[in-house]
Amino acid sequence: MKVVLQHLTKQFPSRNKKSNDVVTAVNDFTFEIPDGKLIGLLGPSGCGKSTALNLISGLIAPTSGRIFFGDDDVTDLPPENRGVGLVFQSYALYPHLTVRENIMFPLQNLKGDDRPSKEEMEKRVLEAAKLVQIEGLMDRKPGEMSGGQQQRVAIARAVVKMPKVLLLDEPLSNLDARLRLQTREEIRRIQRDTGITTVFVTHDQEEAMSISDMIVVMKDGVVQQIGKPQAVYDDPINLFVSKFLGTPPINVFEGRVKGGRLFIGDEAVLAVPGAPDGDVWAGIRPEGFIPDANGPFTCKLRGVEVMGRDISVVCAHDRHQSPQIRAIISAENVIDEHAESVRFALKPYKVHLFDRATEERIRFDTGAKGGN
Ligand SMILES: Nc1ncnc2c1ncn2[C@@H]1O[C@H](COP(=O)(O)OP(=O)(O)O)[C@@H](O)[C@H]1O
Ligand SMILES: [Mg+2]
Secondary structure, eight states, rough: OOOHHHHHHHHESSSTOOOOOOEEEEEEEEEEEEETTTEEESSSTTSSSSHHHHHHHHHSSSEEEEEEEEEEOOEEETTGGGGGGEEESOOOOOTOOOOOHHHHHHHTTTOOGGOOOOHHHHHHHHHHHHHOOOOOGGOGGGGSSHHHHHHHHHHHHTTTTTTTTEEEESEEEEETTTHHHHHHHHHHHHHHHHEEEEEEESSOOOHHHOOHHHHHHHHTTTEEEEEHHHHHHOOBBBBHHHHHOOOOOOOEEEEEETTTTTEEETEEEEEOOTTTSEEEEEEEGGGGGEEEOSSSEEEEEEEEOOSSSEEEEEEOOOTBSSEEEEEEETTSSSSTOSHHHHHOOOOOGGGEETTTTTTTTOOOOOSSSSSO
């Protein structure tokens, strides 16, 4: 089931009682979530992710705009009539019910013709439990299970009705790091197995990048960019998006374009044909640095961290936005860690320029592979 948002907007009265201001939590969302895909709604805390999800579920009503499931306008339907499954950060299970009873609960709430027979309910509960691999724990109560197991029960409960759309709001945030990784892979597998159109909300870019078919990057209630994770990473539309995606983060320098060349400090570090003269932010991905004794870009060397497959070269530069630059290079390189400075050549398609004032992307001709 595809989901279409048309000019969807939600305003709240300001929480500051004395002010008459409004907060626009979701500002004019217009995009389509393709049938059967998993999309990641991604952005920092407070950017409107939960509000967007709650609008899709029907838990809150929009200030303006419409929501369609397929061709049906569901904007005025209550949540129980939309056919959505919801999973929240807090597992929100009924503590006095067993796993079986918790998963069965949404089916028992169905009315009239929608309500399956007892045997059908049992069968579907078992199928949902198998999907999340908790069929061995059916008689336990939530208090007798780990956080990861409880969240699986919550997922089973959300999918047992075979919802048209599955909505997950930071479902992994309460799990420890290892379980988080494991459970996100499970969610991806369940989504693929069932083909349910799924919206996954997270503030964790790595989480969103790793499981989503498509990510929607948000800031202050406004969609910044929509696309496949790798495409958004490789081709960010503005400085915010470039900084939000990637670990270690992109390294941002004060730079200047003059005569088709990028200057950082006094050094002309890269040919940027087609970029207009002016002040820029120059973002260089950690993997964009090539150690090169004759390279045009000189940084002060602060340390070398060997990480097995890669080496992390920690440097500094007075035009860099923060004290530390991180370059990630292959462990086959040899860096003299006692040297005062290190010289680099740059991979053009790993360098992104942004207008210093508007922070919008400035394009140049990278010559080789990758869009820039
Ligand atoms: N019920 C509400 N009343 C007033 N303001 C709200 C309400 N819900 C959310 N907001 C505000 O809307 C913005 C977006 O919130 P939210 O959707 O929860 O963000 P996120 O899930 O991305 O952290 C925030 O500024 C938040 O304070
Ligand atoms: Mg939230």
